[in-house]
Amino acid sequence: xxxxxxxxxxxxxxxxVTGKGRLTEKDIEEMMREVRLSxxxxxxxxxxxxxxxxxxxxxxxxxxILKGLNPGQQxxxxxxxxxxxxxxxxxxxxxLNMVGITKIMMVGLQGAGKTTTAGKLAYYxxxxxxxxxxxxxxDIYRPAAVEQLKTIGAQLNIDVFEMGIFEKPQTIIKKxxxxxxxxxxxxxxxxxxxxxHIDESMMQELIDIKDILKPEEVLLNLDAMTGQDAVNVxxxxxxxxxxxxxxxxxxDGDTRGGAALSLRQxxxxxxxxxxxxEKLDQIEVFHPDRMASRILxxxxxxxxxxxxxxxxxxxxxxxxxxKMMSGKYNYNDFLKQIKMLKxxxxxxxxxxxxxxxxxxxxxxxxxxxxxxYLKAMIQSMTKAERKNPALISRSSSRRxxxxxxxxxxxSDVNRLIQSLEQQTQMMKKMGSxxxxxxxxxxxxxxxxxxxxKQKKGKGKNRNRFRY
Amino acid sequence: MGFFDKLFKxxxxxxxxxxxxxxxxxxxxxxxxxxxxxxxxxxEITDVLFxxxxxxxxxxxxxxxxxxxxxxxxxxxxxxxxLSSPEDLKEIIIEEMFKLYVKDEIVSSxxxxxxxxxxxxLFVGVNGAGKTTTIGKVANxxxxxxxxVLMVAGDTxxxxxxxxxxxxxxxxxxxxxxxxxxxxxxxxxxxxIKYAENNDxxxxxxxxxxxxQNKVNLxxxxxxxxxxxxxxxxxxxxxxxxxxDATTGQNGLSQAKIFNEVTxxxxxxxxxxDGTAKGGIxxxxxxxxxIPIKYVGLGExxxxxxxxxxxxxxxxxxxxxx
Numbered sequence: 162x163x164x165x166x167x168x169x170x171x172x173x174x175x176x177x178v179t180g181k182g183r184l185t186e187k188d189i190e191e192m193m194r195e196v197r198l199s200x201x202x203x204x205x206x207x208x209x210x211x212x213x214x215x216x217x218x219x220x221x222x223x224x225x226i227l228k229g230l231n232p233g234q235q236x237x238x239x240x241x242x243x244x245x246x247x248x249x250x251x252x253x254x255x256x257l258n259m260v261g262i263t264k265i266m267m268v269g270l271q272g273a274g275k276t277t278t279a280g281k282l283a284y285y286x287x288x289x290x291x292x293x294x295x296x297x298x299x300d301i302y303r304p305a306a307v308e309q310l311k312t313i314g315a316q317l318n319i320d321v322f323e324m325g326i327f328e329k330p331q332t333i334i335k336k337x338x339x340x341x342x343x344x345x346x347x348x349x350x351x352x353x354x355x356x357x358h359i360d361e362s363m364m365q366e367l368i369d370i371k372d373i374l375k376p377e378e379v380l381l382n383l384d385a386m387t388g389q390d391a392v393n394v395x396x397x398x399x400x401x402x403x404x405x406x407x408x409x410x411x412x413d414g415d416t417r418g419g420a421a422l423s424l425r426q427x428x429x430x431x432x433x434x435x436x437x438x439e440k441l442d443q444i445e446v447f448h449p450d451r452m453a454s455r456i457l458x459x460x461x462x463x464x465x466x467x468x469x470x471x472x473x474x475x476x477x478x479x480x481x482x483x484k485m486m487s488g489k490y491n492y493n494d495f496l497k498q499i500k501m502l503k504x505x506x507x508x509x510x511x512x513x514x515x516x517x518x519x520x521x522x523x524x525x526x527x528x529x530x531x532x533x534y535l536k537a538m539i540q541s542m543t544k545a546e547r548k549n550p551a552l553i554s555r556s557s558s559r560r561x562x563x564x565x566x567x568x569x570x571x572s573d574v575n576r577l578i579q580s581l582e583q584q585t586q587m588m589k590k591m592g593s594x595x596x597x598x599x600x601x602x603x604x605x606x607x608x609x610x611x612x613x614k615q616k617k618g619k620g621k622n623r624n625r626f627r628y
Numbered sequence: 629m630g631f632f633d634k635l636f637k638x639x640x641x642x643x644x645x646x647x648x649x650x651x652x653x654x655x656x657x658x659x660x661x662x663x664x665x666x667x668x669x670x671x672e673i674t675d676v677l678f679x680x681x682x683x684x685x686x687x688x689x690x691x692x693x694x695x696x697x698x699x700x701x702x703x704x705x706x707x708x709x710x711l712s713s714p715e716d717l718k719e720i721i722i723e724e725m726f727k728l729y730v731k732d733e734i735v736s737s738x739x740x741x742x743x744x745x746x747x748x749x750l751f752v753g754v755n756g757a758g759k760t761t762t763i764g765k766v767a768n769x770x771x772x773x774x775x776x777v778l779m780v781a782g783d784t785x786x787x788x789x790x791x792x793x794x795x796x797x798x799x800x801x802x803x804x805x806x807x808x809x810x811x812x813x814x815x816x817x818x819x820x821i822k823y824a825e826n827n828d829x830x831x832x833x834x835x836x837x838x839x840x841q842n843k844v845n846l847x848x849x850x851x852x853x854x855x856x857x858x859x860x861x862x863x864x865x866x867x868x869x870x871x872x873d874a875t876t877g878q879n880g881l882s883q884a885k886i887f888n889e890v891t892x893x894x895x896x897x898x899x900x901x902d903g904t905a906k907g908g909i910x911x912x913x914x915x916x917x918x919i920p921i922k923y924v925g926l927g928e929x930x931x932x933x934x935x936x937x938x939x940x941x942x943x944x945x946x947x948x949x950x
Contacts, residue, residue, distance in 0.1 A: 202692045204877035207683050271900060271928075272756025272873060277786075302928070304760075304795035309788025316787070357903045384756065388689040388877020390905040397904075411755060414840035416879040439755070439785070 189221050196240065203417030206392045209247065209426045217243050247422055248449035253406060253431035256377040257290060257348075262341055264349045264374050267408075268367055268398060269382035271355030274410035276306060278382055278436055279352040280313035281444035282408075285434075286348055287319065295346035297337040298323035299330040299370065300354035310352055317441055320346060330354075331369050338374070351376070358397035367402055378405045381430065383420060385412045391420035395428045406433035409447065413437045425449070490585045492539045492547040499532050534569055538577050541566030554578050670714040673706055677714065681721075689905070691881050691912025698728060722942055728915055729938045735920045737935040740866045740894070741770070746824055747831045748857055748864040751897075752850060752887055753871035755838030758899035758925060760789065762871055763833045764796030765925070765933035771800055775830040780820040781806035782813045782853065783837040793835050799930065803829060813837065813849065814856040821860045834865070841886035851890045869922060871897045874907035884913045895922035898936070902926045 193214045200210045220239045257263045265282070267275045283294035296314050298321060300306035307323045314321035322337040334351060341349050351374060356363035371379065381395060381404045398404055409421055412435045421432060432447045539547065541563045546552045553559050553574075560578075564571045666684070670677050678699055685695040705711075705720055729735070741747045749766070751759045760783070767777045779797045781804070783789035790806045797804035805820040817834060824832050836853065839846035857864050870893045872880050887893055898907050901924050910921050921936040 198692060201686055202878050204689075204879070207686055270875065270903070272758060274756055303792070304799075305788040305790075305792035308791045309786070312787035357900075359904060384873070384875065386754070386873075386877060386879040387875050388880075388905070388909065389687050390689070390875045390903070391877075393904045394875070411840060413843075414754065414879065415842040415882055416877075419877070 186222065189218060192221075193218050200419060200422070203419035203422070204386075204388045204391070205419035206389055206423035206427060208392075209423045212426070213243060213247065244422070245450050247426045249425050249431055250450060252446055252448045252450075253433050255286075255406070255433060257286075257292070258377060262338075262347050262349055263292065263378075264351070264376040265378045265380060266351045266353065266367075266371060266374060266376040267380055267382055268353055268402060268404070269355060270357065270384070270394060271303070273355060273382040273384050274436060275355060275382045276300070276309050276313065276352050277439070277441075278408055278410055278434075278444070279310065279350045280317060280319070280441050281436065282380075282434065283319050283348070283350050284317050284441050285444050292348040293346050294319050294348040294350055295337065295341045295344065296321045297334060297349060297351045299333055299351055301326040301328070301330060301333075302354045306352075306354065313441065320344060330366060331373060334370050334373050349374070358394050358401075364401050371402060379403065380405065380433065381407045382410055383407050383424065385409045385418045385420060385435075386414060386416040387420045392423050392427045395424050395430060399428050399430055404428075404430050406431050408432070408434045408436065410436035413443070490581070491550050492542060492553075492581065495581055495584075496536065496539050496547075499536055534567070534573065535577060537567040538563055538569055538574055550578070550581055554582075667714045667717060672712060673714055673717060677717075678703060685908070687906070688908035689877050689880075690908035691878055691916070694728075694912040694915045697915075698724065725911070726938060726942055729911060731918075735938065737895075737920065737922050737937065739922065741775075741831060742866075743830075746821075746829060746861060746864075747866050748821070748834065748861055749831065749867045749869065750834045750836065750854065750857065750865040750891065751869050751871055752836050752891055752893075753838060754840050754873075754883055755786075757838065757871040757873045757876075758897075759783075759838065759871045760792050760796065760835055761928070762869075762897050762899060762923070762925060762933065763793065763835055764800060765930060766923070767796070767802045767833055768800040768930050769933065770831055771802060776803065776828060778803040778805055778820065778824050778827070778829040778832045780816060780832055780834045782816055782835045784809055784811045784813055784816060785837040789835070789837065802833075803827065814852045817853055817856050818860060821857070841883050847886065847890050850887075854891045865891075867894045867922075868892055869895050869897050870919070871899055872907075872910065872913075873905075874898055874901045874925075875903065875905040876909055878909065880909035881912050881916065884917050884919055888917060888919065893917075893919050895920055897921075897923040897925065899925035902932070 196217065197210055197214045200213065201207060205213075217239055220243075255265070267279050267282075269275050279296055283296055286292045287294055296310055296319060298307040298310045300310075307326060311321050311323060313319075322333075322340050324333045324336065330353065337349065337351070340346075351370065353367060353370060354363075356367070358364065379402050381398050383391060383395065387394070395404070395407070407424060407430050409418070409424075409432050412418060424430060424432060432449065435445055435447045437443045437445055542553065546559065546563075553563065557571075560571055560574045564574045567574075666677070666680055681702070682695055682699045685698065686692060690698070701724060702717070702720060705724065706717070709716075709720075711717065711720070739747075739749065751763055753759050763779060767779055770777050777800075779793055779802050781790040781793045783793070784807065787809075790809060794804055794806065796802075803823075805816070805823050807816050807819065813836060820832060820834070823829075834853075834857070836850060837846075839850065841847065854865065854868070868891045870884060870887050872883060876883070884893060884896065896910055896913055896919055898910050898921055901907050907924075913919050914921065921938075921941075924934050924936050924941070926932045926934060
């Protein structure tokens with residue numbers, strides 16, 4: 162396959178349009194073929210694809226497009242708006258009770274990621290909404306599922322209620338409700354067993370649990386890699402349980418995630434969260450509008466901003482930046498910067514959120530180990546050396562000492578020195594740049610020559626912050 | 629007369645196919661009943677009909693490229709044989725789909741298990757595909773055949789994964805080897821092979837942690853596991869099975885491609901075919917990468933695992949249209 166994802170493919174098909182001054186009907190036809198194929202390859206349900214291409218085509222063929230000064234841009238906008246339209250305009254929040262206990266029920270097929278997501282959600286709501294969660298183990302069928310939830314609870318220091326595998330889930334949930342009251346929990350997340358949506362007796366069990374629990378939220382966990390069947394699964398769960406929202410899991414894979422597109426269109430279930438990694442803090446609020454931008458390759462700048470502000474003290478950041486701009490940047494700052502980036506999570510993950518970066522990084526993998534090496538080298542320096550980078554760059558014996566102290570080679574140390582210098586220079590340049598001209602293309606080319614990839618991200622972040 | 633009759637004339641096959649039929653009943657009624665209606669309501673073979681066919685195959689999650697190729701091939705065949713009635717298309721569709729999978733070769737669903745050596749089978753796949761459950765079922769099959777089977781808990785990452793496999797080992801009475809959670813999976817494999825050599829084991833079934841194929845470091849870890857196994861036992865792993873969830877869409881192809889680069893996949897296990905999912909992506913995997921399907925998972929019970937049989941698979945999918 163020539164194009165690896167929906168965003169590439171759409172970009173490719175749209176590029177043909179963007180390059181022209183005027184659109185012919187043939188152009189639109191050709192473009193819609195590409196859009197149709199790419200959406201199908203992305204696992205978007207074929208009915209949704211049909212409706213989508215039809216709407217876009219109608220809008221593009223209308224006079225609207227011909228009147229415009231830049232028809233290509235208008236088509237991009239129509240496609241983008243329509244994608245947004247299908248996925249729902251706004252991020253749908255969870256219903257949380259201000260007083261009393263909020264009850265959430267996790268449902269889905271086997272292997273969708275319910276147990277992990279239950280843990281993630283508990284962690285997320287404790288952190289962001291200050292709730293005291295109780296995880297309830299209702300999967301008595303899959304071997305060791307209870308243990309899995311217990312382990313996750315222990316890792317996060319979150320209460321877990323379980324009664325082994327010999328009580329019925331209906332009994333367990335009843336007891337769990339009582340327990341939550343005496344234990345002072347104001348959030349219950351029930352982890353049910355995975356089941357097929359066509360398994361009547363198992364679906365009945367869910368209905369029973371729902372009747373007892375009376376949850377505010379019934380969340381369908383859906384694997385982002387699901388194909389055409391996503392719609393059947395979702396409508397079936399929805400019909401029987403009246404699902405209030407969906408969580409799209411494993412979205413950190415290379416799946417094109419078309420299930421997200423079809424889900425809402427066909428079933429009207431809003432997607433509320435997405436799982437973006439195996440670690441228990443890797444859950445994010447799902448923003449349908451941003452997802453549309455991401456599909457179109459416009460990046461997900463807003464998500465990035467959220468992520469960064471959540472994890473980084475802005476004053477710290479500004480202080481660092483000023484230092485950089487003034488050229489007084491040293492190894493202590495460098496170290497601080499690495500730590501900040503680490504707190505934001507996987508480098509690769511962040512890069513993908515930056516417009517244009519997904520493409521630039523293709524094939525070039527961000528090596529997270531590099532940051533560990535960098536840290537080791539800096540920590541092998543004396544305090545004086547860290548403060549005054551010139552000491553290191555002037556003395557070869559110091560460089561040798563740092564190299565052997567950190568277990569790296571002298572050339573690695575040289576590269577570190579080089580990247581510090583280049584970064585300082587780059588930042589100086591950026592400081593003098595006109596913000597209005599800072600589009601992603603020029604910023605990218607300015608940064609492309611830096612030796613370690615990590616700097617690309619930093620420079621870019623900084624820039625986003627300022628303006 | 630027809631190919632279809634030839635295909636299913638043996639009674640035994642028919643009975644075997646019942647299980648597929650049962651598992652895939654929704655598959656048929658969902659997609660291929662439409663096919664039946666479509667074929668019966670059309671009076672001639674037109675481009676519109678081919679377009680509709682294309683959509684139906686895409687609905688079955690058969691990869692887009694494979695579908696386009698397949699439909700083009702159908703067009704050529706119809707032209708060559710000068711067919712005009714949509715009824716004739718039925719047989720051609722089944723025949724061509726069979727050929728697409730078999731490609732004039734002998735495709736076996738048996739595993740490369742030999743009596744005079746230690747056999748090592750490695751199970752890989754993305755998170756939640758059903759690796760651990762499949763191992764339990766495969767172990768059961770070989771234990772019933774009188775083999776001494778060792779299950780190795782190579783998923784040292786996911787919470788509860790080790791105990792999950794351990795419970796399976798007790799259920800099927802297999803030997804079990806594990807180290808503590810968080811150990812390097814390669815070292816687990818290394819020690820497990822030593823254990824197997826000292827304990828007269830015939831078959832080692834190695835579980836691994838689920839990993840998304842775009843996670844470079846995790847794929848490297850898998851490469852290392854593979855390397856360690858190959859170093860400690862000549863010719864091993866004798867089978868590397870990629871476990872694919874039947875609900876998986878086009879991403880299944882990407883999984884097969886990338887896992888195959890790292891570990892040399894010898895076969896696919898298609899799990900959860902008892903739902904409404906069509907699992908058609910396996911046809912694309914066979915078509916594009918020539919990786920055969922070895923097993924089909926049809927439920928949660930210990931014996932809900934069948935050797936893959938293309939004839940039964942096609943029968944399961946298509947019997948509704950006749």
